[in-house]
Amino acid sequence: MKKLYTITAMLVMLFLLVSCAPAATPTVVAATQPVVVPTPIVELKTVIITATPAPPVDKVTLRLNSTYYGIHAAFIYGIEQGIYAKHNIDLTVKQGNGSGNAVKLVANKDSTFAYGSNGALISNASGGAPVIGVASIDASGTDAVLCNPDSGIKVIADLKGKKIMTTAGAGVNNYFPVVLASQGWTDKDVQLINVADSALVSSYLTGLAPCILAGIDDKPAIIEQQGGKPPVVFNYADYGVAQPGYVIVAHTDMVKNNPDLVQRMVTATLESVQACADNRDACVKAMVDYSSILADTQSMVRTQLDVSLGILYSPNNTIKCLGWNVPADWTSVIALQEKYLALQTTMTADQFYTNQFVACAPK
Numbered sequence: 001m002k003k004l005y006t007i008t009a010m011l012v013m014l015f016l017l018v019s020c021a022p023a024a025t026p027t028v029v030a031a032t033q034p035v036v037v038p039t040p041i042v043e044l045k046t047v048i049i050t051a052t053p054a055p056p057v058d059k060v061t062l063r064l065n066s067t068y069y070g071i072h073a074a075f076i077y078g079i080e081q082g083i084y085a086k087h088n089i090d091l092t093v094k095q096g097n098g099s100g101n102a103v104k105l106v107a108n109k110d111s112t113f114a115y116g117s118n119g120a121l122i123s124n125a126s127g128g129a130p131v132i133g134v135a136s137i138d139a140s141g142t143d144a145v146l147c148n149p150d151s152g153i154k155v156i157a158d159l160k161g162k163k164i165m166t167t168a169g170a171g172v173n174n175y176f177p178v179v180l181a182s183q184g185w186t187d188k189d190v191q192l193i194n195v196a197d198s199a200l201v202s203s204y205l206t207g208l209a210p211c212i213l214a215g216i217d218d219k220p221a222i223i224e225q226q227g228g229k230p231p232v233v234f235n236y237a238d239y240g241v242a243q244p245g246y247v248i249v250a251h252t253d254m255v256k257n258n259p260d261l262v263q264r265m266v267t268a269t270l271e272s273v274q275a276c277a278d279n280r281d282a283c284v285k286a287m288v289d290y291s292s293i294l295a296d297t298q299s300m301v302r303t304q305l306d307v308s309l310g311i312l313y314s315p316n317n318t319i320k321c322l323g324w325n326v327p328a329d330w331t332s333v334i335a336l337q338e339k340y341l342a343l344q345t346t347m348t349a350d351q352f353y354t355n356q357f358v359a360c361a362p363k
Helices: 002-020 070-080 099-107 118-126 176-182 197-205 219-225 252-257 259-278 280-290 298-309 327-340
Strands: 058-063 089-094 113-117 131-136 143-147 163-166 191-194 211-215 232-235 246-251
Touching: 058 099, 058 259, 070 089, 070 259, 070 280, 070 298, 089 259, 099 113, 099 118, 099 131, 099 246, 113 118, 118 131, 118 246, 118 327, 131 252, 131 259, 143 176, 143 219, 163 197, 176 327, 197 211, 197 219, 211 219, 219 298, 246 252, 246 259, 252 259, 259 280, 259 298, 280 298
Parallel strands: 058 089, 058 113, 163 191, 163 211
Antiparallel strands: 113 246, 131 246, 143 211, 143 232
């Protein structure tokens, strides 16, 4: 029992010693932790990028004064080279049957534009047709009487009483009375016969008539290409006719309501003519390749083209502005029509054309 008390006392003393001992100092382990930087709040916004829509492509018809010949290559070349497309124009070139008919097709809105003579434009516009010239291309007249050298016709006086073929509505008809008047004649002093433009040269070569009214910019080359001799040429310009030549014709509604299209058409056309002048062989090839009826006629078309490109500027166009409707030329031709063709109109010369679309034209 005494031994039990001794063990118990020792245990109590040990308990008291443990209880009174100071608390152990805790061990601190330093740990390296990454510094967390708060992520900035990014506000996401939906951005809508709107591309500027391409201007609309306009389908445009250009009606020619006749079947294809030299200067018409400029329009075809402009299509091939993408010049019209650059100006958002999808151009279709259609052959014609005389300037008068081409201008009428613009007046009734069958065709968007026409390439026709100033005479056809004046006669239609003065008669009330809503048409106007927006650019001048062949700026000097090419109208002439062409005669078979085997006919014995050598001077203008030899035309009296002779048969002369032409195409109804052709621009070349407009100033022929001036030529007659220069000789003291009227239309009763010759026999005019109308045939289709496509049959004009073939009828001439088969002898239906010894002479035709035609442009020196196309028919002489065609006559030679088809085996005929170089014709005797009586150029209207030598018999009192001074005229602006051929123009791009538009409807007055188009000029008023859609001037942007007219501007693009004029700009593209003048660029095409200049490109053609700078690359004549390529220009000719473009049209010959385009039209099967012109196969093997590249030399002929080149001859025609050279004639037209040689008269892009009238003598009054001293600043060499391509496309300019020269006021002096139009004033002269109106006076000519009033004197010889009994033109009666309240329109002044400057109402038959506009230069607002020709960049280099004096304002």
